[in-house]
Amino acid sequence: MNKMIALWAHPRSRSTVLERVFIERRDFEVFHEPFAHxxxxxxxxxxxxxxxxxxxxxxxxxxxxxxxxxxxxxVFHKDMFYL
Numbered sequence: 001m002n003k004m005i006a007l008w009a010h011p012r013s014r015s016t017v018l019e020r021v022f023i024e025r026r027d028f029e030v031f032h033e034p035f036a037h038x039x040x041x042x043x044x045x046x047x048x049x050x051x052x053x054x055x056x057x058x059x060x061x062x063x064x065x066x067x068x069x070x071x072x073x074x075v076f077h078k079d080m081f082y083l
Contacts, residue, residue, distance in 0.1 A: 004066065004075045015078055022076040029069045031077035034062050 005022075009015035022028045027071045056062050069075045 002070050002074045004077075005069050005074070008081055009078065011080055015080075019076070020035055024051045028074045028076045029072065031069070031075070032076045033067065033079050035059075035068065035079045038062060041077075 003049065005028075007015055007018060019030060023030050034055055037057050038059055056065055066075055066077060
């Protein structure tokens with residue numbers, strides 16, 4: 001069975017450095033902050049220009065996306081938590 005590794009980090013914690021390691025390995029499918037698409041939209045207090053990229057916007061759909069990717073290869077996803 002393929003591995004799924006998740007990293008939950010606070011902003012500015014250098015978590016993207018670790019994410020880059022998994023990108024460079026090429027044996028992991030990497031998802032950059034997939035749960036942000038559930039939390040943020042046009043009306044959010046933290047605006048973002050790049051959230052409309054076709055990723056799912058519900059918890060169930062994001063979880064299904066990650067599990068589906070795990071069937072094909074190892075998966076790494078990095079997300080942030082916000083207070």
